[in-house]
Amino acid sequence: MRSALLAWYDATRRALPWRAPPGVRPDPWAVLVSEVMLQQTTAATVARRFPLFVQRFPTPAALAGSSLEEVLVAWQGLGYYRRARSLHACAQRLVAEHDGRVPDSLDALRALPGLGAYTAAAVAAIAFDRPVLPVDGNVARVGARLLGLALPADRVRAPVAAGLAPLAHGERPGDVAQALMELGALVCRPRAPSCSCCPVRAYCRAAGSGRARDIPARPSRRAVPVRSTMAFFLRRADGAILFRRRPDDVPLGGMIELPSSPWGEERSLDEHLAHAPAPGPWEPLPGEVRHRFTHFELRVRLARGTAGVAASGLWLAPEALSAVPVPTLTRKLLARLGVVVPHRGR
């Protein structure tokens, strides 16, 4: 199976911005950055943002020597900004403790900020050909089918890691890992696996028993907690908009947002308005903007302040927003209000 997988990978692998050409040793820093990006962002978005990011921060030292603000701005469009903070801390650790290089052992990688078990294993395998098999979502699905594990999708990673571990031993473990990821992305897709053209069909228990589409079983859906808030939009006669910076230790920490009431349970209009950044009058706008975080959904109502209201805070013209970190949530709210913020570098 290993040989079949590698032969297929050699013949069909895609040229991705973060993937080294055949026969070329990958740059470990580029591998690490790409794996952190791919944790929670689609490959299509990473393909657009990764080249600009590594051009701006080509080494751990370049990123460690930049301010967190610069890193957050460069991270815009990738979402889940906690990763940008961790990557900044990781680069500083690499400079302080590893001479500015990415270490090549699994244990040292695992000890770096922001690198969980999967990311450390992926860097160890892809960048250094260490004999480990990182199990991401694609590999978990492929592995569950190969092994015929009829478990819910959220419970297959550990048995797949154990069952496929022997594949990591032998030549080119990094390419074996990438071949499995590639197989999951191109052939063994979630809803429509193309078993008839799969290079490892002969070894696949799910295909052999006609159960490919049913494995892994769908995880039971859990209700997502909802939080509510009201965001306040205030614009001066010169066009500047009132913003504030979020505290460091909360979701979207350090980023720019419209002033808002605390995120929490549904409240009455008066309760929201008690948190307005200036005395009224405020005009509540119809509808709400919904934004999904990892563990909850935020529902945001908007209120517009009337002209002439005075408030102190961070007043920024829309043109100045390309130089500060503006998360997707703030962009969505501004778009609802007719203000478009360009991403830097696009």
Ligand code: SF4
């Ligand atoms: S044979 Fe089908 S189910 Fe099995 S690994 Fe290949 S594509 Fe996936």
